[in-house]
Amino acid sequence: MDIGQALKRRREARGDTLEEVAYRADTDASNLSRIERGMQQPSVLLLQNLARALNTTVSEIYRELESGRPGDPADPLFSDMAKMQRYFRQLSSEDRTVVLEMTQILRRRYRQAHKAGL
Structure with a gap:
């Protein structure tokens, strides 16, 4: 799993749309979509904004990636x-x-x- 997939899992688990998260992170939905699909890497500032928009932290997202055990949205x-x-x-x-x-x-x-x- 990469950073984009982790962001998408969190966004979908919250029931947020691309537009809602992008707006809160001060970016646009197409930019967020490219990040979620792994076509683009977010800058440090954008990643911080996205984490905040998803009510989490960058360190929590990386902890999830490093553990290889993402929070299971089915849980x-x-x-x-x-x-x-x-x-x-x-x-x-x-x-x-x-x-x-x-x-x-x-x-x-x-x-x-x-x-x-x-």
């Missing part, structure tokens, strides 16, 4: 995370804080249950 967790990212971005700052606090509470409950052997 329900991968799909759920993409949905959560879309919903989270639409929330107000105050509501995002509430969601993060709820997540921390759930994580603590999980750890306590796991320690208790439940």
Whole structure:
């Protein structure tokens, strides 16, 4: 898998169109399409913009490439995370804080249950 394929997998898993991601990354859809098809390599700046538009980091994309184990879009967790990212971005700052606090509470409950052997 190359960088273009990794970007495409992430874009499709999020349910974003070429146009949506390209707009957020300050490029055009045809440019992004060429990158995804491996016909063109993105500049460092464009790669940073694309990663940001996909709500990830360049290092996370490269980590996926180096591991040879991309996040599987067929995996329900991968799909759920993409949905959560879309919903989270639409929330107000105050509501995002509430969601993060709820997540921390759930994580603590999980750890306590796991320690208790439940």
